[in-house]
Amino acid sequence: MLCNEVFQKIPLHFSSLRLLYSNMLIMVDITMSENNPVELRERPLSPHLSIYKPQITSVMSIMHRLTGICLLLGLFLDVAFVFALVCGEETFNSMVAFINSFFGKLIVTGFVFSLYYHLCNGIRHLFWDTGKGLELPCVRKSGILVLVISITLSIITLISFYS
Amino acid sequence: MSDNKSFLSPISKIKGLGSAKEGSHHWLMQRITAIAILALIIPFACHFADSKILTYEYALEFMKKPFVALGGILLYIAAFYHGALGIRVIIEDYIHKKCIKMAMLIASQLLCFAGAATGVFAILSIYFKG
Numbered sequence: 001m002l003c004n005e006v007f008q009k010i011p012l013h014f015s016s017l018r019l020l021y022s023n024m025l026i027m028v029d030i031t032m033s034e035n036n037p038v039e040l041r042e043r044p045l046s047p048h049l050s051i052y053k054p055q056i057t058s059v060m061s062i063m064h065r066l067t068g069i070c071l072l073l074g075l076f077l078d079v080a081f082v083f084a085l086v087c088g089e090e091t092f093n094s095m096v097a098f099i100n101s102f103f104g105k106l107i108v109t110g111f112v113f114s115l116y117y118h119l120c121n122g123i124r125h126l127f128w129d130t131g132k133g134l135e136l137p138c139v140r141k142s143g144i145l146v147l148v149i150s151i152t153l154s155i156i157t158l159i160s161f162y163s
Numbered sequence: 164m165s166d167n168k169s170f171l172s173p174i175s176k177i178k179g180l181g182s183a184k185e186g187s188h189h190w191l192m193q194r195i196t197a198i199a200i201l202a203l204i205i206p207f208a209c210h211f212a213d214s215k216i217l218t219y220e221y222a223l224e225f226m227k228k229p230f231v232a233l234g235g236i237l238l239y240i241a242a243f244y245h246g247a248l249g250i251r252v253i254i255e256d257y258i259h260k261k262c263i264k265m266a267m268l269i270a271s272q273l274l275c276f277a278g279a280a281t282g283v284f285a286i287l288s289i290y291f292k293g
Contacts, residue, residue: 065253075246079282089219156212161212
């Protein structure tokens with residue numbers, strides 16, 4: 001690969017210099033391509049996540065995915081809870097002890113918020129599927145509404161659960 | 164050479180590249196299971212808002228109610244199906260190495276099925292056996 005910028009800066013009447021330069025680059029290229037074939041060469045990537053300003057649209061979208069994963073993990077925990085009920089009273093009581101521990105309370109809080117957030121944002125997604133509310137100002141407003149509703153519902157649920 | 168009207172080259176067809184033709188069905192099932200979960204989860208969320216569920220006697224008596232058992236079974240099936248579809252898209256998006264992607268896809272689908280089966284089994288055994 002000839003570096004075009006440098007090559008074009010060498011004037012045409014310096015043809016022997018151009019020939020020398022192109023030979024150098026070809027030699028470098030040949031030695032490079034012996035050790036690293038084309039598919040494996042390290043090529044630079046322009047920055048994306050590190051420079052793009054987080055916005056309500058993008059953050060809520062990735063939160064929808066994240067809460068979905070948390071809900072699936074919580075669902076397995078829920079199955080374990082009902083299975084512990086089958087296994088007998090001691091197993092169930094140790095499960096309840098885990099839920100009442102600090103780590104268990106953390107998991108319950110995260111699960112409750114994930115549930116309400118994913119639910120409300122999912123309804124927002126269903127509205128988008130019908131074509132409604134896809135304009136950017138409406139997207140931002142509905143996003144704020146989803147956040148407010150899900151936080152309110154989780155606070156209500158957690159307070160009534162822990163009292 | 165010139166009478167090959169497909170956008171796919173012959174080698175890519177042999178390799179099995181291109182569309183798997185399942186995308187629209189996946190999209191639709193995701194929405195349908197979402198609506199099913201929405202309908203089923205609201206009564207459960209209202210019931211689980213108090214911590215009586217953490218006592219053995221109340222939990223057993225609660226799970227023995229017919230509507231609770233039926234709702235629970237339907238909810239497990241719908242939720243695990245929705246979750247399996249979702250985790251499939253996530254794995255396909257973020258994992259690019261073919262062998263790891265295949266292994267994780269198969270493992271996640273099997274785990275979701277196992278989870279649903281365990282949940283249904285647990286609810287049925289509480290209801291019929293106690």
